[in-house]
Amino acid sequence: MKSILSKLMVASLLTYCAQGIALADSPVVNILIDASMPEKIVEVAKGFGSAELSKDQDGDPYISGRIEGKKYQISFFGCTGGSKCHDIRFLTGWSKTKVGMEQTNEWNRTKRFGTAFMDQDGDPILTMTVNLEHGVNRDNLDETFVYWGLAVKGFENEVARR
Secondary structure (H helix, E strand, C coil): CHHHHHHHHHHHHHHHHHHHHHHHHCCCCCCCECCCCHHHHHHHHHHHCCEEEEECCCCCEEEEEEECCEEEEEEEECCECCECCCEEEEEEECCCCCCCHHHHHHHHHHCCCCEEEECCCCCEEEEEEEECCCCECHHHHHHHHHHHHHHHHHHHHHHHCC
């Protein structure tokens, strides 16, 4: 009886270890990406168009890129010493494009993603802030870029080209 229990315990232990090894070798590891990982965020951004990581005059990271053929920027906020940031904000704008306050308000009232406002010159600006403080998985961040692309394309087609 003792021998059977010992063999079962060894078999169970070997099975448990084999599962752990299989998971460790798996290419799909659920790593959370947060705003303190600009290199990971620019990697995702490059999947949607050109993107380049830089630093602003305060040493905080930012990303310049293109999505749906439109230039945009991602600013990092809540940073400490140029790192350990908490959230990001997507931003793009249209110069020499006059959009009325009524159109801007209608966009903000009817759309969940992408908030519009007018800059000091009356040009429309579209932004989208994303809280990444506790991290999101890669699929979630990819989907965030999908929503940003849809907002940019939608605003351009529905508001900026009118």
